[in-house]
Amino acid sequence: MENKIKRILVPMDGSKTSFRALDEAIGVARACHATILGVHSVAFLPAEFMPAVAPYKIYQKKEAGKFMENAKLRAAKHGILFSYAITYGSPVEQILAIAKKKKADLIVIGARGKGRVSELFLGSVSNAVLHKSSVPVLIVK
16 A cells, blocks of 8 residues: 655644644654644734734744744654744634645644633634544544
């Protein structure tokens, strides 16, 4: 059987669960000789917070850059090529759009992100990706 997994998309938010998803993706990538694309999406704030958006975006991008560089190093230690993108907008929409644009063969995502409060407030990103994705999704607990 021909190996069909060449590009793995790993949405990351810096949480322990997102790094567990990365570790799982590294294992799959090693077995399939695939590359990994990490993605972090900074969600937009409501309009009443617009004056605070610029500093928020700068801070979020800086923080995301830190954990994405850590993820890149983690993948490199296992011989896996890891690149990443930091986007702005709805995490679900961004994940699905990037998966389509970059022709991902698999999405590996953590079951929960940075906490239960954000899960309740924003809804479950992993659940939405699972149900809306046109490519296979592996959810890691």
